[in-house]
Amino acid sequence: xxxxxxxxxxxxxxxxxxxxxxxxxxxxxxxxxxxxxxxxxxxxxxxxxxxxxxxxxxxxxxxxxxxxxxxxxxxxxxxxxxxxxxxxxxxxxxxxxxxxxxxxxxxxxxxxxxxxxxxxxxxxxxxxxxxxxxxxxxxxxxxxxxxxxxxxxxxxxxxxxxxxxxxxxxxxxxxxxxxxxxxxxxxxxxxxxxxxxxxxxxxxxxxxxxxxxxxxxxxxxxxxxxxxxxxxxxxxxxxxxxxxxxxxxxxxxxxxxxxxxxxxxxxxxxxxxxxxxxxxxxxxxxxxxxxxxxxxxxxxxxxxxxxxxxxxxxxxxxxxxxxxxxxxxxxxxxxxxxxxxxxxxxxxxxxxxxxxxxxxxxxxxxxxxxxxxxxxxxxxxxxxxxxxxxxxxxxxxxxxxxxxxxxxxxxxxxxxxxxxxxxxxxxxxxxxxxxxxxxxxxxxxxxxxxxxxxxxxxxxxxxxxxxxxxxxxxxxxxxxxxxxxxxxxxxxxxxxxxxxxxxxxxxxxxxxxxxxxxxxxxxxxxxxxxxxxxxxxxxxxxxxxxxxx
Amino acid sequence: xxxxxxxxxxxxxxxxxxxxxxxxxxxxxxxxxxxxxxxxxxxxxxxxxxxxxxxxxxxxxxxxxxxxxxxxxxxxxxxxxxxxxxxxxxxxxxxxxxxxxxxxxxxxxxxxxxxxxxxxxxxxxxxxxxxxxxxxxxxxxxxx
Numbered sequence: 001x002x003x004x005x006x007x008x009x010x011x012x013x014x015x016x017x018x019x020x021x022x023x024x025x026x027x028x029x030x031x032x033x034x035x036x037x038x039x040x041x042x043x044x045x046x047x048x049x050x051x052x053x054x055x056x057x058x059x060x061x062x063x064x065x066x067x068x069x070x071x072x073x074x075x076x077x078x079x080x081x082x083x084x085x086x087x088x089x090x091x092x093x094x095x096x097x098x099x100x101x102x103x104x105x106x107x108x109x110x111x112x113x114x115x116x117x118x119x120x121x122x123x124x125x126x127x128x129x130x131x132x133x134x135x136x137x138x139x140x141x142x143x144x145x146x147x148x149x150x151x152x153x154x155x156x157x158x159x160x161x162x163x164x165x166x167x168x169x170x171x172x173x174x175x176x177x178x179x180x181x182x183x184x185x186x187x188x189x190x191x192x193x194x195x196x197x198x199x200x201x202x203x204x205x206x207x208x209x210x211x212x213x214x215x216x217x218x219x220x221x222x223x224x225x226x227x228x229x230x231x232x233x234x235x236x237x238x239x240x241x242x243x244x245x246x247x248x249x250x251x252x253x254x255x256x257x258x259x260x261x262x263x264x265x266x267x268x269x270x271x272x273x274x275x276x277x278x279x280x281x282x283x284x285x286x287x288x289x290x291x292x293x294x295x296x297x298x299x300x301x302x303x304x305x306x307x308x309x310x311x312x313x314x315x316x317x318x319x320x321x322x323x324x325x326x327x328x329x330x331x332x333x334x335x336x337x338x339x340x341x342x343x344x345x346x347x348x349x350x351x352x353x354x355x356x357x358x359x360x361x362x363x364x365x366x367x368x369x370x371x372x373x374x375x376x377x378x379x380x381x382x383x384x385x386x387x388x389x390x391x392x393x394x395x396x397x398x399x400x401x402x403x404x405x406x407x408x409x410x411x412x413x414x415x416x417x418x419x420x421x422x423x424x425x426x427x428x429x430x431x432x433x434x435x436x437x438x439x440x441x442x443x444x445x446x447x448x449x450x451x452x453x454x455x456x457x458x459x460x461x462x463x464x465x466x467x468x469x470x471x472x473x474x475x476x477x478x479x480x481x482x483x484x485x486x487x488x489x490x491x492x493x494x495x496x497x498x499x500x501x502x503x504x505x506x507x508x509x510x511x512x513x514x515x516x517x518x519x520x521x522x523x524x525x526x527x528x529x530x531x532x533x534x535x536x537x538x539x540x541x542x543x544x545x546x547x548x549x
Numbered sequence: 550x551x552x553x554x555x556x557x558x559x560x561x562x563x564x565x566x567x568x569x570x571x572x573x574x575x576x577x578x579x580x581x582x583x584x585x586x587x588x589x590x591x592x593x594x595x596x597x598x599x600x601x602x603x604x605x606x607x608x609x610x611x612x613x614x615x616x617x618x619x620x621x622x623x624x625x626x627x628x629x630x631x632x633x634x635x636x637x638x639x640x641x642x643x644x645x646x647x648x649x650x651x652x653x654x655x656x657x658x659x660x661x662x663x664x665x666x667x668x669x670x671x672x673x674x675x676x677x678x679x680x681x682x683x684x685x686x687x688x689x690x691x692x693x
Contacts, residue, residue: 085610086587089617093580096621222602246596247606253590260588284629291622298614305607 011345064149074307078244123518132373143403146359150176156332367396420478450503572631
C-alpha cells in the first residue's frame with residue numbers, strides 16, 4: 001500500500017465513521033414512539049416533508065449505479081451508456097402521473113408496500129405474493145450493485161488488492177457487506193434519511209470539484225471528447241468491432257430508447273422507491289419533488305461523463321487494464337490520478353456512502369415486503385408489531401446475502417447489468433400496480449399468469465444472453481435481439497409487452513367464463529385522498545378493512 | 550361495500566370538471582413532449598452542432614434536465630388547480646359507519662356522530678363545510 005493511499009484511506013475512514021455515528025444517532029431522531037413498530041422502522045413514521053423526501057428519494061435513485069456503473073459503461077462502450085440520462089429525465093413525468101394516487105390509496109388503507117395495495121385492490125393473495133416475491137428478488141441484484149460500488153472503492157484504496165489468497169481478495173466485498181448489514185440492522189429508515197443529507201453534501205462537493213477541476217487538468221472538454229472518441233473507435237479484439245463511439249450506432253438506437261424507457265417505468269416499481277413515496281407526509285410533497293428531483297439527473301449526466309475523463313486521463317486506462325479490465329474501477333482510479341490524496345479520500349467516501357445509504361433503504365423495503373405480504377399473510381397472521389420488526393430485520397440481512405450471491409455469480413464486466421436484470425423482473429409488476437391504480441379491468445388471475453409468462457420469458461432470455469465476446473456465458477447483457485423486429489431491445493420491455501398481451505387476452509377469456517373477480521376494498525375517492533393541501537391528512541381506514549391481513 | 554360517489558354530477562361541478570379536463574390535457578401534452586423529445590433517439594444521435602466542445606448528443610440530452618424540471622413544476626401547478634374541483638365533494642351524504650372513507654374535509658367531527666340522516670335524505674346543509682375549499686391555504690393544521 002503506497003503512502004498516497006494512506007492519506008486517502010485515513011480521510012475515507014474518518015468520514016465513514018462520522019456518517020455511521022450520525023446513522024446510529026438517527027435512531028433517536030424525532031422521538032420515534034416505538035422503533036419496534038414496522039411503520040417506524042420501515043417508513044420513518046410516514047412524516048417526511050418536501051426536503052427530507054427529496055433527500056430520501058434522491059438517495060434511492062442516485063446510487064453506485066450513478067457513480068460507478070454508468071461511468072463504467074461509458075468508459076467501456078461510449079454513448080450507449082448515456083441512456084441513463086434520458087432514463088432519469090423521463091422517470092419524473094411518469095412518476096408524476098401515478099405516484100400521488102398510490103400515496104393516497106396507501107394512506108387511506110394504511111398500505112406499507114406495493115403488494116399491500118395489490119392485495120387490497122384485487123383481493124388476491126396470489127397476486128400479492130407474486131408482487132412481493134418479485135420485489136424481493138429484483139432488489140437483490142440492485143443491492144448487489146451497491147456492494148460492487150463499495151468494493152471498487154476499497155479495491156482502489158488498496159484493501160486486499162495485492163494479496164493472492166481468495167479470502168483477502170474478496171476482503172473489500174466482505175467489508176462492504178458487513179458495514180451495510182450492521183448499519184441497517186440498527187436503525188431502520190430514519191438513519192438513511194438523515195445520512196442522505198451528509199451523503200448528498202459530500203456528493204455535490206465531489207461532483208462540482210470533479211467537473212470543474214478535472215477537465216481543466218486534462219486540457220478541456222474538447223480534448224476529453226476527442227481522446228475518448230479515439231479510444232472507443234479502436235477495435236475490440238474480443239468482438240472484432242469498435243468498442244463504441246461518441247454517438248450510438250444506428251443498430252443500437254432501439255436498445256438505447258428501450259433501456260431508458262424500461263428503466264424509467266421500472267424504477268418506481270422497486271419496493272424501496274415506493275417506500276420513499278409512502279414516507280412522504282403529504283400528497284403534494286411527491287409532485288413538488290418531481291420538479292426538484294431532476295437536479296439529481298444533472299448530477300448523473302455529469303458524473304456519467306467521468307467515464308470519458310477516465311478514458312482521457314493518462315494512466316487510468318492502463319490501471320484499469322492491469323486490474324482485470326474491471327471498468328468499475330475507472331472512476332476511483334480517475335480520482336486517484338487527478339486529485340490530491342486527501343480529496344480522493346473525500347470522493348471515495350462520497351461514493352461508498354452513496355452506495356451504503358440506498359442499499360440500506362433497499363434492503364429495508366424488501367424486508368417490509370416479506371414481513372407484511374409473506375410472513376404475515378401466509379405464516380403468522382397474528383404476529384405482534386415487535387415480532388414483525390424482528391422478522392423484517394432478519395430478512396433485510398437475508399436480502400444482503402442474496403445480493404452477495406449475485407455479485408459472486410454474475411459476470412463482473414459491467415455492473416450495470418445487475419440493475420438492468422432487476423429491472424427485467426420488477427417491471428413485470430407494472431400492470432398489477434400502476435394499471436391497477438387506474439382501472440380494475442384486468443382479471444386478477446390473468447395478471448398472475450401474464451406476470452408468470454413474462455418472468456419466465458425475461459429470465460430465460462437474459463440467461464441465454466452471453467456477454468459480448470464470451471460465447472456460452474450467461475446473464476451477460478440485458479438487451480436481446482427481438483425476433484421479427486430485428487432490433488436489439490431491452491428484455492424488460494419485451495417481457496412487459498408479453499405480460500400485457502397475455503393478461504389482456506386472459507382477462508377477456510376469464511370474464512366470458514365468469515370467474516370470480518375478487519373484492520376491491522378501494523373506491524375511486526381513495527385515490528384522490530389528500531389531494532387538497534388545505535384538508536387535514538386522510539385518516540386510515542380502521543384495521544379491519546386494511547389489506548394484507 | 551364500495552359506495553358509488555355519484556353526487557358529483559351536479560351543475561356546478563360539471564363546469565368545474567370541464568376546466569379540469571383542459572388542465573389535465575395540458576399536463577398530458579407537456580409530459581408526452583418530454584417523453585418524445587428524450588427517447589426518440591434519431592433526433593439527437595449525432596455529434597454536431599457542438600456547444601462549447603460538447604457534441605450535440607450530450608448537450609441536447611443534458612438540456613432536457615432543466616426543461617423537465619420546469620415542465621414538472623408547471624404540471625404540478627396545473628394539477629393543483631385541477632384538483633380544486635375533483636376532490637370528492639363534501640355535499641354527498643355522510644358515509645356509512647363502516648367506511649370513514651376518502652378525503653375528509655375541513656370539518657371532521659360532525660360527520661362521525663351516530664345521528665345519521667336517513668338514506669336518501671338531504672344532508673343538513675348548514676352544518677356542512679363549503680363545497681369548495683378557499684383559494685388561500687390556511688396554516689398547516691396537522692401539527693397538533
